[in-house]
Amino acid sequence: MARNGGVAWMRTTEKIDGYDLSTSDTEEVHVLAVDDSLVDRKVIERLLRISSCKVTAVDSGRRALQYLGLDEEIQKKETNGFDPFFYCDFQGLKVDLIITDYCMPGMTGYELLKKVKESSAFREIPVVIMSSENVIARIDRCLEEGAEDFIVKPVKLSDVKRIIDYTTTELREGELREGARAKRRGINKRKQREGDDDLSSSPPSTLSSSTSSSPSSSIQSATAPSSPSTLDSPTRRLKMTSSE
Amino acid sequence: MEVGQMQRRLVDYTKSLFMEGFLDAQFLQLQQLQDESNPDFVVEVVSLFLDDSEKLLNDLTMALDQPNVDFKKVDAHVHQLKGSSSSIGAQRVKNACIAFRSFCEEQNIDATLRCLQQVKQEYYLVKNKLETMLRLEQQIVAAGGSIPMIELGF
Numbered sequence A: 001m002a003r004n005g006g007v008a009w010m011r012t013t014e015k016i017d018g019y020d021l022s023t024s025d026t027e028e029v030h031v032l033a034v035d036d037s038l039v040d041r042k043v044i045e046r047l048l049r050i051s052s053c054k055v056t057a058v059d060s061g062r063r064a065l066q067y068l069g070l071d072e073e074i075q076k077k078e079t080n081g082f083d084p085f086f087y088c089d090f091q092g093l094k095v096d097l098i099i100t101d102y103c104m105p106g107m108t109g110y111e112l113l114k115k116v117k118e119s120s121a122f123r124e125i126p127v128v129i130m131s132s133e134n135v136i137a138r139i140d141r142c143l144e145e146g147a148e149d150f151i152v153k154p155v156k157l158s159d160v161k162r163i164i165d166y167t168t169t170e171l172r173e174g175e176l177r178e179g180a181r182a183k184r185r186g187i188n189k190r191k192q193r194e195g196d197d198d199l200s201s202s203p204p205s206t207l208s209s210s211t212s213s214s215p216s217s218s219i220q221s222a223t224a225p226s227s228p229s230t231l232d233s234p235t236r237r238l239k240m241t242s243s244e
Numbered sequence B: 001m002e003v004g005q006m007q008r009r010l011v012d013y014t015k016s017l018f019m020e021g022f023l024d025a026q027f028l029q030l031q032q033l034q035d036e037s038n039p040d041f042v043v044e045v046v047s048l049f050l051d052d053s054e055k056l057l058n059d060l061t062m063a064l065d066q067p068n069v070d071f072k073k074v075d076a077h078v079h080q081l082k083g084s085s086s087s088i089g090a091q092r093v094k095n096a097c098i099a100f101r102s103f104c105e106e107q108n109i110d111a112t113l114r115c116l117q118q119v120k121q122e123y124y125l126v127k128n129k130l131e132t133m134l135r136l137e138q139q140i141v142a143a144g145g146s147i148p149m150i151e152l153g154f
Helices: A013-023 A038-050 A061-068 A072-077 A084-090 A109-118 A136-144 A157-194 A202-231 A234-243 B003-019 B025-032 B041-064 B071-088 B091-106 B109-142
Strands: A030-034 A054-058 A097-101 A127-131 A149-152
Touching: A030 A038, A030 A061, A038 A054, A038 A097, A038 A157, A038 B041, A038 B071, A054 A061, A061 A097, A061 A109, A097 A109, A097 A157, A109 A127, A109 A136, A136 A149, A149 A157, B003 B109, B025 B041, B025 B071, B041 B071, B041 B109, B071 B091, B071 B109, B091 B109
Parallel strands: A030 A054, A030 A097, A097 A127, A127 A149
Antiparallel strands: none
16 A cells, blocks of 8 residues: 655645645535544545545434435424425535445445435435445445445545545536536527527537636646546446446 | 754654554555644544544453453444554554454454454554654654654655
8 A cells, every 4th residue: 555755745735725726716625524433534524625625524324414404303303394494403515525434333324325316405416435345246336326436445635636526527517517508598598689599509619618628637737646546446447447 | 852863763763663564554644634734633633543442442341341242243343443543554453453353253252352452452552652753743843843754665
């Protein structure tokens, strides 16, 4: 597990600051970290913060569901159905990514994954599983259930950076698509008002090509030092081979 | 002792901990997560580990002292200890836990009692080493120096 030298660039904050500048036009990724181990929670929290994320760390699957507002026990207590003010006490900020330990007492990370993927409100949130056991069957089960990735513990900074990088990319692409769609709608509406029905597709394509090139290239430069590690993820390897 | 000497002593001491297998690369990871904005990160994580481990070792002692040992419970505690020691890079403790778990599976009471002794021994050793190392760091910082970084590949 020894990695030589490549750690030196992590020490300076310039690279990290440089990375922050390129993402300053989007909000920070908010990660919900779930782990029953106090030591691991401390470490994952720091790993995520140093990767420019907002972190909420909880100690069980149950608390994670409460935070999301998915806890059935709480829902049952509300006799007259959905009460937004009630949920405000438990729900926090919008979660962009869930990272959870697999082996936990009570609800396992796998069970949490299933509950999240079964919920219409939260199934889009990527879920990453962490486990000290590198068992193929376990990894497969999690991927089949919709896990985004699987990290073998102990978690390293390169693991976290890799995951945050593609979560940020996917979020940005989602925003760009949304932005492009909204702009197209805006352009269409204006043209309709002017009585012009020539809806050429060139404006949207220029928008998407000009805005997508710079963020992705800056992501590339930020991940360049750790790019070999993209192959370390068991799931990335599987995904890469299946797409080629 | 002047700062440069203290720093050299710390570097030598820390390197010896890696050479002797007390610590592995994961500990280096933790050191890299410490910076000016989080100057006590390593101390904090190590403290959490030490507190957590003491509790687990007590629980293990009690669990193995029962007339009918619940090996599932014992295994659960060892699994936790293995996890936290792995997360901070306490390699020898982690390895002792791995051996411990295999005997839990066999439900071998004598072997598991020996494993408990082994884990305790490794734990107290690494506790001592970490505390010494952190004390040296404290002295350097108190004298106005900075903590030198260790790079693997020595």
